[in-house]
Amino acid sequence: MTRMHITTCLNGEEIDFLCEPHQSLLHVLRDELKLTGTKEGCGTGDCGACSVILDGRLVNSCLTLAAEVQGRSVETVEGVAGPVSQAGTVGLHPIQQKLLEHAALQCGVCTPGIVMAVKALLDREPDPSEREVRYWLAGNLCRCTGYDKIVRAVLDAAAELRNLPEERQPA
Amino acid sequence: MTCLVEIPTALRALCEGELQVQVPVGNVRSIVRALDERFPGFREQLGQSFAVAIDGELIHDPWLEPVPAGTELHFLPVIAGGQETQVSVNAAYAAPEDVEAAVALLAEAGSQGRVLAGGTDLIVQMRTGQCSPQLLVDVKRIPALGVCELGTEVLRLGAALSSAVLREQPEVRRVFPGLVEAAELIGSEQVQGRASLGGNLCNGSPAADTVPALIVADATCIVAGPTGMREVPVAAFCTGPGETVLGTGELLVELRVPRPPARTSDAYLRFTPRSEMDIAVAGAAARLELGDDGRCRGARVAIGAVAPTALLVPEAAEALVGSDLGEDALEAAAAAVRAASRPIDDVRAPAAFRTHLVGVLSKRVVRIAASRAAGEPG
Numbered sequence A: 001m002t003r004m005h006i007t008t009c010l011n012g013e014e015i016d017f018l019c020e021p022h023q024s025l026l027h028v029l030r031d032e033l034k035l036t037g038t039k040e041g042c043g044t045g046d047c048g049a050c051s052v053i054l055d056g057r058l059v060n061s062c063l064t065l066a067a068e069v070q071g072r073s074v075e076t077v078e079g080v081a082g083p084v085s086q087a088g089t090v091g092l093h094p095i096q097q098k099l100l101e102h103a104a105l106q107c108g109v110c111t112p113g114i115v116m117a118v119k120a121l122l123d124r125e126p127d128p129s130e131r132e133v134r135y136w137l138a139g140n141l142c143r144c145t146g147y148d149k150i151v152r153a154v155l156d157a158a159a160e161l162r163n164l165p166e167e168r169q170p171a
Numbered sequence B: 001m002t003c004l005v006e007i008p009t010a011l012r013a014l015c016e017g018e019l020q021v022q023v024p025v026g027n028v029r030s031i032v033r034a035l036d037e038r039f040p041g042f043r044e045q046l047g048q049s050f051a052v053a054i055d056g057e058l059i060h061d062p063w064l065e066p067v068p069a070g071t072e073l074h075f076l077p078v079i080a081g082g083q084e085t086q087v088s089v090n091a092a093y094a095a096p097e098d099v100e101a102a103v104a105l106l107a108e109a110g111s112q113g114r115v116l117a118g119g120t121d122l123i124v125q126m127r128t129g130q131c132s133p134q135l136l137v138d139v140k141r142i143p144a145l146g147v148c149e150l151g152t153e154v155l156r157l158g159a160a161l162s163s164a165v166l167r168e169q170p171e172v173r174r175v176f177p178g179l180v181e182a183a184e185l186i187g188s189e190q191v192q193g194r195a196s197l198g199g200n201l202c203n204g205s206p207a208a209d210t211v212p213a214l215i216v217a218d219a220t221c222i223v224a225g226p227t228g229m230r231e232v233p234v235a236a237f238c239t240g241p242g243e244t245v246l247g248t249g250e251l252l253v254e255l256r257v258p259r260p261p262a263r264t265s266d267a268y269l270r271f272t273p274r275s276e277m278d279i280a281v282a283g284a285a286a287r288l289e290l291g292d293d294g295r296c297r298g299a300r301v302a303i304g305a306v307a308p309t310a311l312l313v314p315e316a317a318e319a320l321v322g323s324d325l326g327e328d329a330l331e332a333a334a335a336a337v338r339a340a341s342r343p344i345d346d347v348r349a350p351a352a353f354r355t356h357l358v359g360v361l362s363k364r365v366v367r368i369a370a371s372r373a374a375g376e377p378g
């Protein structure tokens, strides 16, 4: 099978890759591009560990073919944090920071998917209710936390983002 | 000279319960060979993609890695879910930009070709081996399949339109609240970002949520094929589980939904054990038209997941039309719905429960549609 040459915008950068026509975006991200932040839990759309944002929409990268992203824009968890500061600390996004502060992860396998899902939510709805957060995250399974800490972290991150002055808002 | 190999849990049964074995030194390949000789099938069960740890140091591409004497070797096979979950390895991919090109590709590929919309049914089916098409025709780049246009007479919905986009149209929601609520019950946010109305219909699942809602809305399917276009009422589109009227080379282009008359509204309800991410045990949709006197002037009732396809139930509508939508009329409609349903027993529910349930859902959904038609909030 001939490989396909795909050009896409990945985390804000124009990139090229070669893929088999049947390869999922998830596999290309992890195995070809070595961006292993995006996880595979089920491969069938049930767990959300593979969540990425495609042209502004939250999708399961396990159910997206890599070939489909030609000319599109893909955001993965690797693109969420800001650059490392001069002091050497990683510029975590408030969503990531709040997940840490609330101890909203244990093994962390679901976390990249949760971060992307929450980012997609807060990009759309800066002030979600707890109910909205719970429904929005229905497609992100977490075996460890029991979800409660995740929900609290999300509400806290939303509040923080609303209160950040314009110039300190993450890109 | 030997090294110590820790047998992975998943392979212990094959290795006669051994936890650790001493194997002559060499490289990872020679060690796997030695283990395969001693425990036939070891190599196959270990698979091609695994990592090893030699004295605690992780090596990802290990076949030729030397394993010195006295070291301790751990195999790290891929865990379930991380296994080769690639879709069928031979499928080619095309993304035509107009309907004619898509039809030509599909016609040429014949039974080997499949339309790819959101892939939330198709890619799952390919991965679980239920189908293995040779050509995937991605229709999301065809502008005609992405339209969402509410005109004075009809609502035009492109077959590849995703639930996520449909939900964001306030005017469509106002006129067709039941249709939109059915579309937004599908899967998760992630699934809705991709799941299309056309895919929901063409997949032919008896439990597809939007189908009863499309039936009560009296939608028409616009189908393109090698011999031109044809129209099929949505109620006649599915012919059995996983089966539709589509022939070789045919493509669903659009759903056309007539604007309902005044004082008319719709609703959809389903029952699932979980409130999200579950498949309907039973579903019901209704569209109600009220007269100036508040009595029922027109009705359409359809049910899902209780027969090989979603069904329009005219007898239920007859029980409602002309009535004041009181308890007797609702009970008669529920009885008609139960009589029309032909459910199966399966892992989700026994048939008797489904029959009971679909009656209950029909009554509720009629009440909701009627209160919407009367302009009552909620």
Ligand SMILES: Cc1cc2nc3c(=O)[nH]c(=O)nc-3n(C[C@H](O)[C@H](O)[C@H](O)COP(=O)(O)OP(=O)(O)OC[C@H]3O[C@@H](n4cnc5c(N)ncnc54)[C@H](O)[C@@H]3O)c2cc1C
Pocket (backbone or CB within 6 Å): A106, A143, A144, A145
């Ligand atoms: C991230 C994480 C953190 C955890 N932290 C803790 C912790 O801090 N402390 C702790 O103790 N545990 C912990 N656990 C383990 C687990 O959550 C608990 O042991 C829990 O109480 C198990 O309950 P369950 O209903 O999930 O059991 P299940 O998984 O349903 O069952 C466990 C086992 O018991 C058997 N079983 C269940 N019910 C019955 C019954 N009525 N009669 C006979 N057999 C039965 C099952 O067949 C199975 O073998 C943790 C697990 C995870 C994943």
Ligand SMILES: Cc1cc2nc3c(=O)[nH]c(=O)nc-3n(C[C@H](O)[C@H](O)[C@H](O)COP(=O)(O)OP(=O)(O)OC[C@H]3O[C@@H](n4cnc5c(N)ncnc54)[C@H](O)[C@@H]3O)c2cc1C
Pocket (backbone or CB within 6 Å): A044, A045, A046, B114, B115, B116, B117, B118, B119, B120, B121, B122, B123, B124, B139, B159, B160, B185, B186, B187, B188, B191, B194, B195, B196, B197, B198, B199, B200, B201, B202, B203, B207, B208, B209, B210, B246, B250, B251, B252, B253, B277, B278, B279, B280
């Ligand atoms: C986790 C999860 C949860 C889900 N939950 C629900 C649920 O709650 N309710 C529900 O109803 N469904 C559910 N589904 C199933 C699925 O998401 C829906 O049926 C969805 O609408 C399918 O649309 P798609 O665009 O992804 O279709 P695809 O997978 O792209 O296509 C489905 C089938 O239709 C054919 N097809 C698609 N478009 C066309 C066209 N225009 N012309 C001809 N043939 C076409 C394809 O060839 C394929 O056979 C779920 C799926 C997942 C993975």
Ligand code: FES
Pocket (backbone or CB within 6 Å): A039, A040, A041, A042, A043, A044, A045, A046, A047, A048, A049, A050, A051, A060, A061, A062, A063
């Ligand atoms: S790996 Fe994609 S949803 Fe589980």
Ligand code: FES
Pocket (backbone or CB within 6 Å): A104, A105, A106, A107, A108, A109, A110, A111, A141, A142, A143, A144, A145
């Ligand atoms: S933290 Fe382990 S699955 Fe969520």
